Amino acid sequence: MILEILDKKQGFKDGFPIFLGYFPIAITFGILSSNTGLTFFETISFSIIVFAGASQFIAVKMIAVAASPVAIILTTLFLNFRHFLMSASLSARLKVKHKGVKGFIGFFITDETFSVASFAKGQLTASYMMTMTITGYLGWCLGTAFGYLLGGVLPKLLQLSMGIGLYAMFVALLVPKIKGNRLGLLLAISSGLLNTFLLKVIHLSSGWSIVLSIVIISLTATIIVKGEKYE
Amino acid sequence: MSSVNLIILGMMIVTYLPRVVPFFMVDHERLPNKVKQFLEYIPYTALGVLVLPGTLTAVPEHLTASVIGIIFTVAYSYFKGGIIISVIGTIGIVYLLLLTGIF
Numbered sequence: 495m496i497l498e499i500l501d502k503k504q505g506f507k508d509g510f511p512i513f514l515g516y517f518p519i520a521i522t523f524g525i526l527s528s529n530t531g532l533t534f535f536e537t538i539s540f541s542i543i544v545f546a547g548a549s550q551f552i553a554v555k556m557i558a559v560a561a562s563p564v565a566i567i568l569t570t571l572f573l574n575f576r577h578f579l580m581s582a583s584l585s586a587r588l589k590v591k592h593k594g595v596k597g598f599i600g601f602f603i604t605d606e607t608f609s610v611a612s613f614a615k616g617q618l619t620a621s622y623m624m625t626m627t628i629t630g631y632l633g634w635c636l637g638t639a640f641g642y643l644l645g646g647v648l649p650k651l652l653q654l655s656m657g658i659g660l661y662a663m664f665v666a667l668l669v670p671k672i673k674g675n676r677l678g679l680l681l682a683i684s685s686g687l688l689n690t691f692l693l694k695v696i697h698l699s700s701g702w703s704i705v706l707s708i709v710i711i712s713l714t715a716t717i718i719v720k721g722e723k724y725e
Numbered sequence: 726m727s728s729v730n731l732i733i734l735g736m737m738i739v740t741y742l743p744r745v746v747p748f749f750m751v752d753h754e755r756l757p758n759k760v761k762q763f764l765e766y767i768p769y770t771a772l773g774v775l776v777l778p779g780t781l782t783a784v785p786e787h788l789t790a791s792v793i794g795i796i797f798t799v800a801y802s803y804f805k806g807g808i809i810i811s812v813i814g815t816i817g818i819v820y821l822l823l824l825t826g827i828f
Binding site: 507508510511514515532536539540543544545546549550553557563566567568570571574575576577578579580581582583584585586588593596597599600601603605608609612613651652654655656657658659660661662663664665666667668669670671672673678681682683684685686687688689690693694703704707708711712713715716719 | 737748764766767768785791799803812817823
């Protein structure tokens with residue numbers, strides 16, 4: 495099968511929903527960080543250097559209660575360990591030879607950029623990966639700056655509504671892929687239900703719950719389902 | 726170095742490493758078929774955990790609005806497809822629902 499080669503233009507197009515989804519969340523992060531008493535430089539450094547959604551929120555909340563740096567860094571490690579699985583999965587499809595470029599793209603792998611790349615139809619070239627991920631990254635960094643400097647720039651209800659944006663993106667990526675694909679549907683639903691169970695009933699932390707759900711369901715399916723490609 | 730800068734640096738390292746190490750570790754051609762199969766399932770299982778249960782609390786304290794919004798997303802992406810319209814449409818619907826003050 496010859497796959498279409500994904501270009502910059504497609505990268506920008508695919509990155510735009512991530513930009514849109516990140517922006518309001520980053521505003522909230524900027525506001526939280528400012529209220530916690532962090533400087534603008536520290537706040538923007540979080541987003542520019544770390545680029546790690548949920549763990550930035552947790553870190554700032556832990557700084558507010560004077561938690562130790564080691565505790566904060568370990569919490570981040572557990573929460574972000576899921577990206578190890580995501581990058582491993584993506585690695586097979588990445589059409590990038592240059593080591594430096596690979597190392598550069600690795601920085602921008604998040605739940606959102608992974609999801610978009612995973613379900614993109616075509617070859618994951620360096621220029622596609624860079625434009626797609628950096629478009630999202632800009633939303634994160636700009637939103638952080640806006641939130642810190644201007645507070646709620648968006649009307650409150652609109653800001654609240656935009657919280658659904660990334661979930662809508664996940665759903666919109668997933669639905670066409672599991673349409674008429676019973677195994678895909680089963681994998682997604684069972685891992686979502688297991689995650690809900692581990693979080694709400696067993697009360698695992700979300701870092702553990704996410705990693706366990708992905709591994710348990712993927713592994714179970716690997717054992718049960720015969721090896722041929724199902725697509 | 727202030728402790729905040731130390732935290733940022735430490736977080737950068739523990740965030741970056743899990744993201745980048747697999748790019749240099751996995752030689753796809755040489756992997757056993759069962760491992761390839763496992764890696765192929767990850768996009769589906771990962772999307773599953775990203776959507777559930779988070780979607781239900783996406784708009785804090787407005788469960789009904791979130792659910793109605795996501796029903797639209799599912800329907801639109803099922804019948805029409807297209808990420809940008811799904812995302813903007815869902816946000817728009819949730820916004821209108823919140824504006825009514827009922828949801």
